[in-house]
Amino acid sequence: MKYTIAVIPGDGIGPEVTNQAKKALDAVAEVYDHIFLYKEAQMGSCAIDATGNPLPEKTIEICKKADAILFGAIGDPKYDNDPSLRIRPEQGLLRLRKELDLFSNINPVKAYDQLIKNSPLRREIIKGTDILIFRELTAGIYFGKKETSKDGKSAYDVCSYSVDEISRIAHLAFKASQSRKNKVTLIDKSNVLETSKLWRKTVTEIAKQYKNVELEHMYADNAAMKLILNPKKFDVILTENFIGDIISDEASVISGSIGLLASSSIGEDNALFAPVHGTFPEATGKDIANPLASILSAAMMLEHFGLEEEADAIKRAVEKSLDLNISTQDIKGKNKYPAATSKVGDFISDYILNQEDSNINFMNIHAGQSTII
Ligand code: IPM
Ligand code: MN
Numbered sequence: 001m002k003y004t005i006a007v008i009p010g011d012g013i014g015p016e017v018t019n020q021a022k023k024a025l026d027a028v029a030e031v032y033d034h035i036f037l038y039k040e041a042q043m044g045s046c047a048i049d050a051t052g053n054p055l056p057e058k059t060i061e062i063c064k065k066a067d068a069i070l071f072g073a074i075g076d077p078k079y080d081n082d083p084s085l086r087i088r089p090e091q092g093l094l095r096l097r098k099e100l101d102l103f104s105n106i107n108p109v110k111a112y113d114q115l116i117k118n119s120p121l122r123r124e125i126i127k128g129t130d131i132l133i134f135r136e137l138t139a140g141i142y143f144g145k146k147e148t149s150k151d152g153k154s155a156y157d158v159c160s161y162s163v164d165e166i167s168r169i170a171h172l173a174f175k176a177s178q179s180r181k182n183k184v185t186l187i188d189k190s191n192v193l194e195t196s197k198l199w200r201k202t203v204t205e206i207a208k209q210y211k212n213v214e215l216e217h218m219y220a221d222n223a224a225m226k227l228i229l230n231p232k233k234f235d236v237i238l239t240e241n242f243i244g245d246i247i248s249d250e251a252s253v254i255s256g257s258i259g260l261l262a263s264s265s266i267g268e269d270n271a272l273f274a275p276v277h278g279t280f281p282e283a284t285g286k287d288i289a290n291p292l293a294s295i296l297s298a299a300m301m302l303e304h305f306g307l308e309e310e311a312d313a314i315k316r317a318v319e320k321s322l323d324l325n326i327s328t329q330d331i332k333g334k335n336k337y338p339a340a341t342s343k344v345g346d347f348i349s350d351y352i353l354n355q356e357d358s359n360i361n362f363m364n365i366h367a368g369q370s371t372i373i
Helices: 014-032 047-050 057-065 090-099 113-118 163-179 194-207 222-230 241-252 292-304 309-324 341-367
Strands: 002-010 033-039 070-072 103-108 130-136 147-148 156-158 181-186 213-218 236-239 262-266 271-275
Touching: 002 057, 002 309, 014 033, 014 070, 014 292, 014 309, 014 341, 057 090, 070 292, 103 222, 103 241, 103 309, 113 309, 130 163, 130 241, 156 163, 163 181, 163 194, 163 236, 181 222, 181 241, 213 222, 222 241, 236 241, 262 292, 271 292, 292 309, 292 341, 309 341
Parallel strands: 002 033, 002 070, 070 271, 130 236, 181 213, 181 236
Antiparallel strands: 103 130, 103 262, 147 156, 262 271
16 A cells, blocks of 8 residues: 655654654565655754744645654754743644644553563552553643733633533543443543533543443542552543643653653544654754654554554564663663664664564674674
């Protein structure tokens, strides 16, 4: 099959890691006889530098025409110290979400056995964790009216939600839970916020259509605590935009490395796949960032195309790289001969192409150890 993929490398380590995902996709294309046609587009700080606009029209056009979007990361430290700047890189991503109506951010959090030792949480707490977070992405406080008063002494951000905006993502969450443990936890702040009350009422009503699914309610503050104390208790999490932003980052600690978490942002007609991590400015251009989250985003994209076997091939290669310890320094530690970003990408791609036959060769060649071939 032929697929057109809009590639938005973005800022910071975005381009480096996205290149590794493309290598993995190219290997899949070769083995499974597909054509992936990449259309590169700009967004974020690099787009502001080039055009003055964090989301040029051309990028929107390319994305709308593509079968899916592969995105890297967005942001630049030069914007961080001046919150008064009116044009900011992040606006590009927010506008793209709105423009393409990517209303559902789906974020799987799994504890990888090989990485549990890297988590600051104890093994017995996180082992076996498997959570799927559904974060609403195109409404709420992110997109409400916002203003700072003329004298700069007050400001507001309006949070609003409609029943329709809540319902469409709620249905996705309930449906997903049916092929999992049949449990949905709605996280809100309905003891305080009107929008949360609407979420609770709407989702409780929708739950009646999913009789085999248990709906649990949890306040956001309590959820933040439970997620760390007992993450195994969660199956599907459903929540609004701002709470979901925070909960997703918190949950990323559980996996043992944020460098492995991929997420998808899905709408009716479009879908974007990206690592959960950000631009990692300290690592930019050094070939040391972990490319696995980007590579796993590519696998999620293949699943979205219905190419399960192909996605599995990428996931198996990622598992193998972890088993063989062909990993970047965030996993392996600086002093233990970490592999470069590009080398991890080479290994994943070689493994997809050659499978088990050449394990030992890979290990020797790519880890830079003495070669016994
Ligand atoms: C995310 C990011 C974005 C968000 C930023 C870059 C605007 O943190 O995708 O979670 O807050 O949604
Ligand atoms: Mn975030």
